[in-house]
Amino acid sequence: MTLASAVPFMLFLSIFVYIMCSRKPHKNNWQNAELFLQQHESLIQKRYKYSEVQRMTKSFSNKLGQGGFGSVYKGTLRDGRIVAVKLLSESKGDGGEFINEVASISKTSHVNVVTLLGFCLEKSKRALIYEFMPNGSLEKFVYSDRSNTETQLDCEKLYEIATGIARGLEYLHNGCNTRIVHFDIKPHNILLDHYYCPKISDFGLAKLCPSRESIISMATARGTIGYIAPEVFSRSFGVVSSKSDVYSYGMMLLEMVGGRKKIDAENERCSEVYFPQWIYDDIDRYCKVGIPGITSETEEFMRKMTVVGLWCIQIMPENRPPMSKVVEMLNGSVDDLQIPPRQ
Known part of the structure; x- marks a missing residue:
């Protein structure tokens, strides 16, 4: 299947899956979550009462953001530590996303x-308490107004963030006793600490599998439109595996370099947004898009991220590098990086 013919089909199918899933009635199933916690008590972190969560957040008075x-x-523990709650x-999910999050990140x-x-x-009341990330998510820096200096990151810092995310993913795929595919x-699920060190977050859709098991069985597609690997919603592209995260990472890399606007699934030219084929024709220009004051030295960071990104978004999973290789390439x-062939 050529790229030109694959893009409309992939986009249509991913939107269809999301629409159908959104129409299904959800039933809260906190009993399953409770059973899981009882069975894995040795793995989990401290358990708080709902009244304690209310107190630490001052009755949820300081909202930091909204997720799926x-x-x-924002909250504060008794010892003074600031946290994100x-x-x-209660109206979404069946407890599975809670179990995924706790099981994965523990x-x-x-x-x-x-x-x-x-x-x-506490029955249908479910909350997760995380370390607080003062610089928020990477999203505001990727999709920011380039005239706003408060949301600007220089090329070297973007490169450091990209490398950190790659190391985190490589750890999830190969460094745990249980392989975790996110x-x-x-960008929304990458948080930044005081020093802009990236932290992978939101494991609600994650899948766990034995470290030697590479193929993942899935009943339905999962992910965010624009970042979902082709094989996740159509097995004709290949099997689902950790290479599916590699694809999502590649799309994010290209956004970090080009400073693209947030993906709009209704954009009539969405194929150009999802698969920026013009990068192949003018990679030099792409490496300079939206980056003020770029120099020959900093352009090297952008070129490296762009080429690696192109390798990561190869249509067929077997053509994408594993995250260990991505870290090595970055x-x-x-000069050692070759641009991958057109798809």
């Missing part, structure tokens, strides 16, 4: 993965 499964609020919506310990400090489960890598010389 709920809202995030993710309150899951198995991790990495500088580029957000730390779960605790949780709350399935929703995008840390290597730009």
Whole structure:
């Protein structure tokens, strides 16, 4: 299948899946979550009462943001630590996203993965308590107005962030006893600490599998339109595996370089947004898009990210590098990188 014919089909199918899923009635199933916590008590973090969550957030008075499964609020623990409290919506999900989040992140310990400090489960009341990330998500820096200096990051810092995310993903895929595939890598789910060190967050859609198991069985598509790998919603492109995260990472890399506007699935020229083929024709210009004051030295960072991004978004999963190779490519010389063939 050629890229030109694949893009409309892929976009239509992904939108169709999302519409159908949104029409299904959800039933809260907190009993399953409670059973899971009882069975894995040794793995989980501190458990808080709902009244304690209310107190630490001052009755949810300081909202930081909104996600697919709920809202995030700023809070303070008794020891003075500032935290981010993710309150899951009672009307969405069946408890699966809560279990995914706790099960996934409880198995991790990495500088580029957000730390779960605790949780709350009182029947339908579900909350997750995380370390607070003062610089918010990467989204505001990728989709920002280029005239706003407060949301500007220089080329070297963007490159450092990209490399940190790659290390975090490589850890999830290969560094844990249980392989974790995130399935929703995008700027919104990358948080930045005081020093702009990136932390992968939001494991509500993650899948866990034995480290030696590469193929993942899935009943329905999961992820965010624009970042979903082709094979996730059509097995004709290949099997679902950790390479699906590689694809999402590649799309994010290209956005970080080009400073693209937020993806609009209704944009009539969406194929150009999803698969920017013109990069192949003018990679030099793409590396300079939206980057003020770029020099030959900083352009090298952008070129490296662009070429790696193109490798990561190859249509067929077997043509994408594993995250270990992505880290190696980002840390290597730009002269050693070849532009992948057109798809």
